[in-house]
Amino acid sequence: MSGVVVRRSARSSRFGAAGLIAVAAVLALLPFVAYESVTSSLVTLFVLVTIASMWNLLAGFGGLVSIGQQAFIGVGAYTVIYLADHGVSPFVAIPLAALTAAVLAVPTSLLAFRLRGDYFAVGMWVIAEVYRLLLSRVDALGGASGRSLEGMAGMDQTLRAAATYWAALAVTVVAVLGCYWLLRGRVGLALTAVRDDEIAARAAGVDVTRAKRIVFLASAAGCGAAGGVLVIDALSVQPNAIFSVQWSAYMIFIVVIGGIGYLEGPILGAIVFFALQELLSDAGTWYLIVLGLIAMASALFMPRGLWGQVIDRTGMRLFPVGYHLERHVGTGRA
Amino acid sequence: MAADLLALRGITKSFGRVGVASGLDVTVSAGETLGIVGPNGAGKSSLFAIISGDLRPDSGTVTFDGTDVTRLPPHRRTRAGMGRTYQIPRPFEKMTVFENVLVCASEGGGRRKRAALELAASTLERSGLGPVANAPAGSLTLLQRKRLEVARGMATDPSLLLLDEVAGGLTEPEVAELVTLVRAVNAEGIAIVWIEHVVHALTATVDRLACLAGGRLVADGRPADVLADPLVRELYLGQAVTTGEDVA
Ligand SMILES: Nc1ncnc2c1ncn2[C@@H]1O[C@H](COP(=O)(O)OP(=O)(O)OP(=O)(O)O)[C@@H](O)[C@H]1O
Ligand SMILES: [Mg+2]
Numbered sequence: 289m290s291g292v293v294v295r296r297s298a299r300s301s302r303f304g305a306a307g308l309i310a311v312a313a314v315l316a317l318l319p320f321v322a323y324e325s326v327t328s329s330l331v332t333l334f335v336l337v338t339i340a341s342m343w344n345l346l347a348g349f350g351g352l353v354s355i356g357q358q359a360f361i362g363v364g365a366y367t368v369i370y371l372a373d374h375g376v377s378p379f380v381a382i383p384l385a386a387l388t389a390a391v392l393a394v395p396t397s398l399l400a401f402r403l404r405g406d407y408f409a410v411g412m413w414v415i416a417e418v419y420r421l422l423l424s425r426v427d428a429l430g431g432a433s434g435r436s437l438e439g440m441a442g443m444d445q446t447l448r449a450a451a452t453y454w455a456a457l458a459v460t461v462v463a464v465l466g467c468y469w470l471l472r473g474r475v476g477l478a479l480t481a482v483r484d485d486e487i488a489a490r491a492a493g494v495d496v497t498r499a500k501r502i503v504f505l506a507s508a509a510g511c512g513a514a515g516g517v518l519v520i521d522a523l524s525v526q527p528n529a530i531f532s533v534q535w536s537a538y539m540i541f542i543v544v545i546g547g548i549g550y551l552e553g554p555i556l557g558a559i560v561f562f563a564l565q566e567l568l569s570d571a572g573t574w575y576l577i578v579l580g581l582i583a584m585a586s587a588l589f590m591p592r593g594l595w596g597q598v599i600d601r602t603g604m605r606l607f608p609v610g611y612h613l614e615r616h617v618g619t620g621r622a
Numbered sequence: 623m624a625a626d627l628l629a630l631r632g633i634t635k636s637f638g639r640v641g642v643a644s645g646l647d648v649t650v651s652a653g654e655t656l657g658i659v660g661p662n663g664a665g666k667s668s669l670f671a672i673i674s675g676d677l678r679p680d681s682g683t684v685t686f687d688g689t690d691v692t693r694l695p696p697h698r699r700t701r702a703g704m705g706r707t708y709q710i711p712r713p714f715e716k717m718t719v720f721e722n723v724l725v726c727a728s729e730g731g732g733r734r735k736r737a738a739l740e741l742a743a744s745t746l747e748r749s750g751l752g753p754v755a756n757a758p759a760g761s762l763t764l765l766q767r768k769r770l771e772v773a774r775g776m777a778t779d780p781s782l783l784l785l786d787e788v789a790g791g792l793t794e795p796e797v798a799e800l801v802t803l804v805r806a807v808n809a810e811g812i813a814i815v816w817i818e819h820v821v822h823a824l825t826a827t828v829d830r831l832a833c834l835a836g837g838r839l840v841a842d843g844r845p846a847d848v849l850a851d852p853l854v855r856e857l858y859l860g861q862a863v864t865t866g867e868d869v870a
Binding site (some may be wrong): 292295474477478480481483484485487488489490492493494495496546547610611612613615 | 673674676695696697700701706708712713714715716717718720721722724725728729730731732734736739740743744746752753755756774778862
């Protein structure tokens with residue numbers, strides 16, 4: 289069997305990859321041509337894409353439904369605040385925020401993985417609250433009322449806005465490509481099996497706990513970086529806001545409407561969510577009601593989300609992680 | 623003793639009042655084929671769960687390849703060389719058939735990259751699933767799902783393969799095909815333990831037959847002797863079971 293030919297990508301995905309690179313390039317050039325108000329609102333969109341992608345990785349592939357991922361957003365934000373106090377550039381601190389979140393995710397996972405299903409989801413929320421309470425007690429970090437970020441005062445306003453935008457874009461690109469890289473490899477195959485049937489996955493030889501821990505750490509790192517971007521964007525941190533369960537609500541909403549278990553889902557979902565936010569920004573309470581109705585309708589009528597619809601209609605995959613076996617040796621391409 | 627690939631000693635397990643094993647001893651030597659029969663609810667599938675690690679026995683030990691694996695989690699046992707199927711198939715529904723087998727070759731079989739792809743592809747062809755390689759496993763018929771169970775077990779590169787009622791519901795020609803496949807697998811030196819109600823499939827394949835009832839092996843020996851055993855006949859004739867009954 290030396291003639292086995294396996295394809296990893298469909299035709300549409302090569303076109304898709306080129307399109308994505310073009311989009312990323314245009315986005316990177318935006319600060320030179322667009323108003324600051326545009327780039328600054330895109331920072332919010334990038335953060336949403338990042339955190340939703342992390343939640344999708346966790347729930348859509350690891351089967352770990354959490355409503356406490358704001359724990360790592362907060363940890364990332366406070367890491368940047370702390371490091372800036374010690375003279376580290378906030379931008380340089382972003383990767384360190386990701387690292388800190390991943391490191392703290394290790395003991396967090398030891399605790400949280402003892403819980404299953406709903407208990408895990410709620411347990412993570414409790415853990416996020418514990419992080420909030422602990423950090424609210426540190427006076428050096430501003431206590432319960434929060435603090436402003438040091439080290440940005442001397443920076444030119446236009447340059448600061450552009451740098452924040454690029455940092456947010458870079459975090460998003462790394463987060464999305466990181467998910468892709470993880471899922472395309474050996475771990476991804478194992479995770480997909482775990483998602484479909486945990487018991488059968490064990491029998492297949494998958495170390496289920498290890499696979500879940502890997503996505504838990506990766507997801508924490510991404511949320512940590514997003515927290516760092518948020519603090520640089522806002523120039524301050526407030527514990528109740530940064531540790532708000534609302535972040536988890538956003539992540540879930542975006543992933544559900546975009547399509548859970550597809551890397552493209554959170555991107556599409558975040559764009560839709562962002563557009564809704566802009567459209568309904570004056571609508572007050574109606575905003576929440578409309579969001580709720582859309583989430584319910586989406587769960588009922590499009591269980592695979594918007595991206596599921598795109599696949600059904602076009603067969604397009606921007607991030608192909610599957611394997612296609614060519615049985616007639618010599619007719620396919622590797 | 624030293625030649626035993628698998629040895630269960632004094633295994634006891636009960637679910638509340640329902641006992642599925644009471645002081646059960648089973649040994650399988652390398653490359654051997656053992657068939658297991660027994661009435662419904664006798665605890666045959668539970669025995670597989672205990673061997674593969676899905677169930678922890680209340681007492682007793684499981685030794686595999688000279689190592690005590692009683693406390694080892696299932697994935698470690700698979701990596702150590704135990705492949706298994708589930709009586710009610712458990713495909714990875716949203717993955718393709720090829721990916722189902724690939725994950726077994728990669729994780730259980732410890733193959734990397736190209737070697738994993740090759741093992742998965744050849745296993746699929748051998749088990750007759752080549753034509754549906756790229757279909758989602760969730761779309762398979764029951765018979766195809768059973769085949770996929772066997773293929774996944776094979777792809778973990780086992781030294782012991784546990785088959786749980788993989789012939790149930792198959793037509794005669796399909797049973798014959800399956801028997802040929804299992805014999806070919808065994809010819810590579812892989813030991814087989816096969817639980818089956820389709821007795822003639824077993825007698826066409828195994829060197830040794832055992833009957834599980836009341837939490838113990840009530841008979842264990844040459845297939846013809848076991849099937850002639852009055853106790854086994856009574857256990858079986860009490861039930862409507864298609865035995866085919868042309869004992870080898
Ligand atoms: N997880 C469980 N919890 C409680 N009872 C169980 C469990 N698993 C099995 N049992 C019970 O244990 C007994 C043995 O079940 P098992 O599936 O091992 O039987 P079996 O010999 O494989 O039967 P069959 O021929 O019908 O497949 C049955 O009475 C079953 O109801
Ligand atoms: Mg059974």
